[in-house]
Amino acid sequence: MMLTMRNLICVLALLAGPAHSGAVPSRLTEAARDQVGVTVIYDPSYTRLEFPGGDLPRDRGVCTDVVIRALRDGWGIDLQLAVNRDMTAEFAAYPALWGLTAPDRNIDHRRVPNLQTLFARIGAEVPLSDGPSPYLPGDIITWTLPGNLAHMGIVSDRLGPDGSPFILHNIGAGAQEEDILFDYPMTGHYRIGADEATRLKALTQ
Secondary structure, X not given: OOOXXXXXXXXXXXXXXXXXXXXXXXXXXXXXHOOOOOOOEEOOOOOOOOOOOOOOOOOEEXXXXXXXXXXXXXXXXXXXXXXHHHHHHOHHHOOOOOOOOOOOOOOHHHOHHHHHHHHHHOOOEOOOOOOOOOOOOOOEEEEEEOOOEEEEEEEEEEEOOOOOEEEEEXXXXXXXXXXXXXXXXXXXXXXXXXXHHHHHHHHOO
């Protein structure tokens, strides 16, 4: 019988026993969970934001806003400013998907491919091709949804019935904590520890 990634994660969770199921929530997990019940609307509209520190009203947003707010609340990191600074310095390093010729501080940080690029550039990427990697609380995962839509969420410290961790995300009904880790093809896995947080903060000094 072929061992799928989901099954392997479940086996590892069972082997780890209570220690895994009692994983300590990271600051990012806690900050993302605090958005559940607060962000209740999925709103992808282009909005002019203050800069730096700009945000939509907290009752609305998209998947990237869960990550933006978690990093802002949990680590004191402003991704709006970090993305803008890095794109201004190395615009050609970022995806050319939207026909822009210069950074747009209102929307750049709210686009999944741009955050993937930033996280890879600061060394936060965990390669998907190296076999199973533990999904730790606070890890950031990206997927491709039907319709070729990019999506992003944060790994929870809570486990589903099969042992795989829940995801904190906004896929259309506001911030939720759900068992969707293996529901869509993964495109990225990122882990922001102390070193990566320091690199992000350096972009905002």
